[in-house]
Structures are given as C-alpha cells and as structure tokens.
Amino acid sequence: MESLELLPRLLFLHHHPRASSSTRLHTTNTRFLPQLGFPSKLKKATKNATLRSISGDTDGGSTASQDGPVSFEDETQQRDEDRALLLSREIDDYGSLVGFRFNSSNSGDLRSGEVEKPDVESVEEEKAKTGVTYNIVFVTSEAAPYSKTGGLADVCGSLPIALAGRGHRVMVISPRYVHGTAADSKFSKAVDLGSPVSVFCFGGAQEVGFYHEYREGVDWVFVDHPSFHRPGNPYGDKHGTFKDNQFRFTLLSHAACEAPLVLPLGGYTYGEKCLFLVNDWHASLVSVLLAAKYRPYGVYKDARSILVIHNIAHQGVEPAITYSNLGLPQDWYGALGWVFPTWARTHALDTGEAVNFLKGAIVTSDRIVTVSKGYSWEITTNEGGFGLHEILRDRKSILSGITNGIDVTEWDPSSDEHIASNYSADDLSGKVKCKIALQKELGLPVRPDCPMIGFVGRLDYQKGIDLIRQAIPELMKDDVQFVMLGSGNPVYEDWMRATESIYKDKFRGWVGFNVPVSHRITAGCDILLMPSTFEPCGLNQLYAMRYGTIPVVHETGGLRDTVQTFNPFAAGSNAEGCNAEGTGWTFTPLTKESMLVALGYAIQTFNEHKSSWEGLMKRGMTRDYTWENAATQYEQIIKWAFMDPPYC
Numbered sequence: 001m002e003s004l005e006l007l008p009r010l011l012f013l014h015h016h017p018r019a020s021s022s023t024r025l026h027t028t029n030t031r032f033l034p035q036l037g038f039p040s041k042l043k044k045a046t047k048n049a050t051l052r053s054i055s056g057d058t059d060g061g062s063t064a065s066q067d068g069p070v071s072f073e074d075e076t077q078q079r080d081e082d083r084a085l086l087l088s089r090e091i092d093d094y095g096s097l098v099g100f101r102f103n104s105s106n107s108g109d110l111r112s113g114e115v116e117k118p119d120v121e122s123v124e125e126e127k128a129k130t131g132v133t134y135n136i137v138f139v140t141s142e143a144a145p146y147s148k149t150g151g152l153a154d155v156c157g158s159l160p161i162a163l164a165g166r167g168h169r170v171m172v173i174s175p176r177y178v179h180g181t182a183a184d185s186k187f188s189k190a191v192d193l194g195s196p197v198s199v200f201c202f203g204g205a206q207e208v209g210f211y212h213e214y215r216e217g218v219d220w221v222f223v224d225h226p227s228f229h230r231p232g233n234p235y236g237d238k239h240g241t242f243k244d245n246q247f248r249f250t251l252l253s254h255a256a257c258e259a260p261l262v263l264p265l266g267g268y269t270y271g272e273k274c275l276f277l278v279n280d281w282h283a284s285l286v287s288v289l290l291a292a293k294y295r296p297y298g299v300y301k302d303a304r305s306i307l308v309i310h311n312i313a314h315q316g317v318e319p320a321i322t323y324s325n326l327g328l329p330q331d332w333y334g335a336l337g338w339v340f341p342t343w344a345r346t347h348a349l350d351t352g353e354a355v356n357f358l359k360g361a362i363v364t365s366d367r368i369v370t371v372s373k374g375y376s377w378e379i380t381t382n383e384g385g386f387g388l389h390e391i392l393r394d395r396k397s398i399l400s401g402i403t404n405g406i407d408v409t410e411w412d413p414s415s416d417e418h419i420a421s422n423y424s425a426d427d428l429s430g431k432v433k434c435k436i437a438l439q440k441e442l443g444l445p446v447r448p449d450c451p452m453i454g455f456v457g458r459l460d461y462q463k464g465i466d467l468i469r470q471a472i473p474e475l476m477k478d479d480v481q482f483v484m485l486g487s488g489n490p491v492y493e494d495w496m497r498a499t500e501s502i503y504k505d506k507f508r509g510w511v512g513f514n515v516p517v518s519h520r521i522t523a524g525c526d527i528l529l530m531p532s533t534f535e536p537c538g539l540n541q542l543y544a545m546r547y548g549t550i551p552v553v554h555e556t557g558g559l560r561d562t563v564q565t566f567n568p569f570a571a572g573s574n575a576e577g578c579n580a581e582g583t584g585w586t587f588t589p590l591t592k593e594s595m596l597v598a599l600g601y602a603i604q605t606f607n608e609h610k611s612s613w614e615g616l617m618k619r620g621m622t623r624d625y626t627w628e629n630a631a632t633q634y635e636q637i638i639k640w641a642f643m644d645p646p647y648c
Ligand SMILES: Nc1ncnc2c1ncn2[C@@H]1O[C@H](COP(=O)(O)OP(=O)(O)O[C@H]2O[C@H](CO)[C@@H](O)[C@H](O)[C@H]2O)[C@@H](O)[C@H]1O
Pocket: 149, 150, 151, 152, 154, 155, 310, 311, 371, 404, 456, 457, 458, 485, 486, 487, 512, 513, 514, 515, 518, 535, 536, 537, 538, 539, 540, 558
C-alpha cells in the first residue's frame, strides 16, 4: 500500500505545472529508487524487509519488489525474519496504512542520533492506549530545547513527545537556527540528511537542507537555509523584527510539505497520509499549500491539517503584492487575501489590501484548536479576535480549545537542577531555602518572612506590563519584594532598570532571557503575578502552581480556565481553612485597582493565614499538569479531522 500511496505523488510530478521543481528533486537525486522514492541506501537494509511486509498488500508488494514475485509462504517467512524490523502496522477501514512501528535496531545505521530499541510488548501496550495511531507532523517556528522565545516552544517541545509516547509516529519540523555561538550546541546532535530539496517561491528555486535528530521517540527535523543563520532570536534582533520573515517562514512551510514525502526517517518516509499540526502564522502556509498546490494533483489527498492558534495577535500580514512570492497558484489569492478596516489604513490611497497567513490557515485547515477553551471563545468575539473573529465564527463548528499541559520533568521542584533546594508537596521545607537563595542571588535583603512577588515573561503589551508600571509606586509602599524577569520592548526594559534603581531594597528587574533564572524565580517567590491583557493559555501560572507559588492573574483566556480563586468558606472548611478551595486569585476588570486588591488578599493570606497558604500551595502542587489529558483530546480532534473530507 505504501507504494500505491506514493503513486499519486509520482503522477503529480509529471503533471504538476511546477513539476520542474519537484521532479528535479526526485528524479535527479540518485539516493532515491526511481519507482518508489526510496533511498538507494535503504535498498540493502530493506532487501528482506520488502514493502509487502510493511503494507501487507500483495499488489503493492509485487510492484515494489526488486527481486521479482514472491510467494505467500516466502513472504510470511520474510516477515518472520524481519520481525525485528517491523513490529506492528495499522491499516484503516479502506486498507490504507495509517501507522506502523518498527524496531530501529535493524536500521540503526539509517537513523541519525540515538537509536531506540522498543520491545514488542511495550509497543503493543502503547498502541493499546490510542487504538489508532497517526503520522503527525508538527510545523513550528520554535521548539524547546532547540529554540525558544516563549510558550510556543514549550508546547512544541513537549506535546510531540507525549503523542509519540502514546504510539503515534511524530515529526517536528522547525528551522535550524545557528549562528556561530555556544547556543548552536543545541543542534549538535542533529545530522545532515544529505537530502536537500528545492522549493519554488520568491521568484526561483530555493534550496533547503534537512537535519535530523531522533530523541524521545520523536523525529526532530531542522530546515537549514542561510536565512536562519543569523544572530538574534527566531524573529529578530536588537534592531527589531527581521524584514524577511515572510520569506523565512514561507521556506519553512514549503520544506515542511516536502519532508514527509522525501525524508526516509528511520528507513521510511511519513508518506502522504499524515496529519499536519501547523502552529501559529509562521506555519500557516502549510494548510494553504496542501489545498492549493498539492491536493489538486492528487497529492496529500489523504492528509489533514489542524491549525493550532497560540496567539492570534500575530498573523503574518504583509502587503498584497507579496502574494506572488509565495509559490501558490494565482487563483488562490482569496484564501490569504485580507483587507484592513478603514481606520487601520495609513493614508487616503491605502486600499488596505494585504495577505494574512493566519487567515489563510483558518480558512483552509481541517480543524482549528486554541490552547484553552476560554480562548477559543474569546477569539470569536470582536474584542479577542484581532479582526479574525467573523471568519472564526463562520468556522466555529471545527474550532476547539484544549488547555496546554506542561513538561512535568523539566518543571519538577523535587528534581529541578536549577534551584537551590528540592521540595515537594509532602516536604515543603526546601521552598524557603529557594527563596533565601534567590534573595541572595538578587542582592535583596534576606527575609524569608517578606512576601516575594515574581513576574516572568515577554515584555510585551500582552503581558500587562503597563498595569505593573502603574501599580508599582503603590505596591512598593507595602512590605514586599518584587522581581521581574523578561526581555522584549526596550521601553519596558529601561523602565525595569530605572525602577530597580529607585527601589533598591525591594525591586529587581532582570533584563534578558534566562531559563535557569526563570526556574529559580518560580521556585523562590511566594506569588506569581500575571496581569495579561489576554492570555491564550499561559504556562507560567501552571509552572508556578506546580512549584507551590500562588498565581495572581487577570481573569482572561487560559488564566481563567486554570486558576481557581481561593475560597476559604467552601463547604466543609473549618477555621484553619481545611477543605478550602482554590489555587490562587483571579481579578477583573483589568485595572490597577482590582489587581492591587487581589494582590492585597494574597499578601494578607501569606502573612496572617499560614495554614490557608499551605493549603493553596498543596492544592496547586498536586494537580495533574501532564500532557496526557491534552494529548487524548488532540487525538479526538485528529480523529474528527480524518472523518471529514479534507478542505479543497
Ligand atoms: N525572559 C525569560 N527568560 C526565561 N524564560 C522566559 C522568559 N520570558 C518568557 N519565558 C518563558 O517562556 C514561556 C512563556 O510562555 P507563556 O505561555 O507564558 O507565553 P507566550 O505568550 O510566549 O506563549 C503563547 O503560547 C503559549 C503556548 O500555547 C500560551 O500558553 C500563551 O498564552 C501564548 O501567549 C515560559 O516557559 C516562560 O518561562
């Protein structure tokens, strides 16, 4: 079946108007067997493990075999011999191969990086968790630990591992950001696959390479191109946002569409029947390419795409004239076409016409997911949709919200290597040691009794820094300490430095991006403040609760969904607050006054009601933050996506 599945692709190569690009790739690359698109290097390794043994399809097998027809008995014998290679396969109701597992020890030489050796029982156990397994391809501009500016990286660094752990075959594709610094070592285990492809966009053929690392059950694939090799973060540097981001992420999207077809990861391509999880605007072109460039030629007709919106404020909007650069058929302009409202136009002759990448994916993807239920509703409102609310309302029937999980191994106070002392809900004694160590590190007076408030995040309008700025003079009158870690808008960075010099004994502003320090603040503080103007999910409040640090948050999006306000009078509670409810405080409206009231409650409870405070800490620390729950929900949405016909 694998061979049959590849057929449409081959037809496409002959009939596609842009066949020149892709055809050259497949027919001139001597690493590929002409009839199947399999690398010649694999011929030896798969000599016994013919394609028939993978698909169970005898027709497909005879087409595929290099050694002539093989009888059923021979085939069975071969299957037994190759048992170490092929552990299980998954065929859907239509006979298509939808998933398989194989023992990479036989093909270890083909797989770069670490070699996983699953045993048959554990693989079967994993598969039992899900019933059906899928080939899932995450496309993202950042994935921890390789690249990170925020929560997108956290999600794309940990959800794939959770899904792979449940038996799916999972690939993550993101750019290979290297620029000759120590940070490049994060990519050092990824090896060059030696299979560059040419993609057509921006007026010509652009050659991109692929690097690969197999880690924790996931194929981490990095798209290599000179435009990803420059100082700064994935989106910009000290001079601002890179001006060629549309080019860079168009490359990523084109490369991501080719990867499942051409990269023999662990010996086999992912093939056409895969599920693309496209994250935010940087990957949004994938959904449009599937519908406009591939599917009309029979390629990816069995694939589906799901758009995951982590932040609707960033949409990838560029002048309409850039459409012709994107490598899309001219008559698909409408998918990305976008007109700014009159008030947002810059001058009288401005027609407001633009291309909007995120809109393109909202229109063409098969399902849409946001990172919390609350946010999935908010983006359909005038206030929360950033201009896309009406289109989202139209697609409401395929819009869902799934609250993020977190990496509970990286964020575990009982084993965290970044913090001064480990602790858990059963033994909280280490937490105060973390606080003392943090106060020492920051040069603040060492006072375990003084409530310490923390903030960690991008210094961006979204994160409510203006509210903190307004509230600081009043807050600093209280007996508190406040530490902020963040980078971003230079205005806010300067303000943090200036505030530190005014309140030397109370305030610290750490300008920069520093993961170990973020762990130490999360562990050392008593309270974490998140006055976000909007927050699709928010991860820091989850990290905080897991570390026994009480979140005080604006009641919005995922913050409202995940933080429950403390209620000392819940049914059955006694004077000591036993059986009380809640894990923090939420406030609304988004004003300085209501934020200070919520902070006041938190400070008072910390100072005067120790047992209630401990209850708050323990309730937060013992919650389930794993990805299991979210992964199950993603599986459901994937299943629904495959039940419906694809967008075309
Ligand atoms: N200066 C710094 N030093 C070290 N670490 C820093 C840091 N600044 C931020 N971080 C880290 O970056 C991550 C930020 O995650 P968030 O979810 O809070 O926000 P973000 O807005 O980036 O993500 C978007 O995507 C995520 C994922 O879906 C949603 O939760 C969120 O609401 C949405 O806005 C956390 O791991 C945090 O610790």
